[in-house]
Amino acid sequence: MTETTIPLTAALGQPFPWPRVSFDPPKPYAWLRAEQPVTRVTTAEGQPVWLVTRYDDVRAILTDPRVSADSRNPGFPRIGARPPSDAERPFLRMDRPEHTVFRRLLARHFTVRRMQALEPRIQRLVDETIDAMIAGDRPVDLVEALALPVPSMVLSWIIGVRAQDRHFFNTASQHLLNGHDVDDPAAPARAREAGAALRGHLAELAAERDMASGPSDDILGALITAERDGVITRQDTVNTMLVLTVAGHDTTAAMTATGLFTLLRNPGQLAELRADPGLLPNAVEELLRYLTISQLVVLRVATEDIEIGGVVIPAGEGIVPLTASADRDRDQFADADRFDLHRQTQGHLAFGYGAHQCIGQALARIELQVILGTLLRRLPGLRLAVDPGEVPFRMYSQVSSVVTLPVAW
Template sequence: MTGTTTTLTARETLHDYPMRRGCPYQPPAEYAELSKEGALSRVRLYDGRFAWLVTHHPEARELFADDARFSSNHENPAFPILAERERNFPEFTQALFGLDGDPHKERRRMLLPRFTSKQVEKLRPAIQKVTDDLIDEMLAKGGPADLIAALGRAVPATVICQILGISYDEHELFEEHAQGIMMAPTLDQAVEAGRVLLDYLDQVVEAKKDDLSDDILSMLIKERLNTGQLTQTDVSKLMVALLIGGQETTNSMIGLGVLTLLTHPEQLAMLREDPSLLPGAVEELVRYLSIADLTTLRIATEDVEVAGQTIKKGEGVILSTAAANRDPAVFPDADTFDIRRSTKGHLGWGHGPHRCMGENLARAELEIVFGTLLRRVPTLRLAVPVEEIPMKVGMTLEGLLALPVTW
């Protein structure tokens, strides 16, 4: 769907959802239009069902935190999905992201100690080395180059494999099938991609039993699988969720982040002149790009009044981070990319019980990749016009398929 509208009454115009971005780093134009009309709008999904789109920051933040009345359970038949392939998602979302209440809290408690800022700080030298090695290789080959292939995919994939305890040797297999799960045009293709990836990780889990070390998979085997708290299938599905979450999001942010910096030369010049602005620049990129805009879906478990509207039990809700992060009442001149702005309270990492568990790791990866590129490739520039850069269309995460650059 690309923003088609259907007039229901003189007062309500229904937009098809999702709406396509016209520019890689700008949200769909319809968001601003809908935001002017109110905090909530009804939209129509691909299968003809309706859902509520939340576009104002205060309401989105409130609903993010309300997991008692707004469920993430993808197994509910009425859960709002945006494409047919997502009917296969419960197979993996129920490992972590699609859980509610105590089961979700327990899974997070189990994993969060591996993603604290203290733990991530220990990983910075390894992330730096991976980044430097890949840039060395890119520079040796000469330009132009596809930055996604040269850097965007490999950095987060290498790092998450190290943290999880998976060999990077099979990265092409799991990258291909992870993307198949997220962008397959049909349900059958998504199911097949998921089957292959799950079978592969089941073999990884089996082999790991004889080679335990200090990684997440070893921890899960020792503390959960061997104690009977999780089955081997549970562990394999959890590894699928962590592998996809750990590589696809940062991959998208690297591509779109570099594109945004290269197309905002004044901001780029400030960052080059003062590298201490880098942490703030990363937060502004996360706010500005809101790559997970299509993933923050909920279903109401009871009737709830929100901003003068009644969301009824069983109705789908889409918490638009892209619209909320451009709310001018919270972020003045919100459509301007400004690395010096205060981004306090932005929803790019989510909010509440389902806030991104890997945000510390993603911050470190983005700071290192952007900072190293600016330092080592000071003449980096786009090799093609922005309009020729291929965008991800029909995927779960916003992003680029390729980013041609030269220097």
């Protein structure tokens, strides 16, 4: 049976979200793109939401002024443990003009030039982390040894959290993102607890920084200054630090480990990449497109009736623009289900699109290029240490990823 002949009832009878299939998006997406590109489904929480599956439609929704990212709207998709309370809402879940206040505050911390200036420091960190990995026993879990520690440390430089707290941030972020794992009844409660613990910790850090004398050039310093200027509140500071912490390291770690796994599963292309490191920037873009890991982060709600793909999404109903489906749309990317490091990748939606497009994308690109490039250069014999079928995936997480990646060299 091919993807496009899965009967609608079998494909759609289960509540949304559906599990991913290792590297691939959930099976029904291909069927929906072909047969019913904009469709209403029911979530595991019993809420009706509209799935948008084609590339052009997803981009149209993400720039449509009748579409809101404000999670206070009762129709906003409740996918995950629960949406943030009104007080806990980060700028990811705000519309203009509120949203613009935060983008302006943060933009100068994430410019391409500023991120490029960090590259030598990131390279040193990656080299030292690989030195420590090589000095230890084999096999090694690449997630624990490299993919998580590097973005955690880089984030602590930029936003101003303490590097020694990284284990706490890593675990809590993963629990928070995994809140709607339908196979794990404890997941929603664990996600709530993790959210509360993160908030408490970040509030303490903000209070400490507020008491400290002397200027600081990190994001926490900029937020405290904005508080003092009356532009934002302490709660806004905590909400912003939380979204940066969660969005900033779990995503990059997930892309690093799952990206490396993808390369190891495509030995011909891996050999080409080793032979010509100039291919690396496009290989990273293709990995971003092919995996589109932030599968359930992009959520919206209609503020007016919207006609799209031949149907009307009524005002007040939730929308899930499926970027992971859009990036596999054959009308946009030829032979889209194939990983091809030579492909034209421009326009992929792995970092979203429109006003909320990822603020950390320049940093993520540099981290991925440095980590993957250094690994391939320094460890020519790098290989999986287990059968590929034994590598576990997070199937329902808002950010999909391998859980561990045992490697040897």
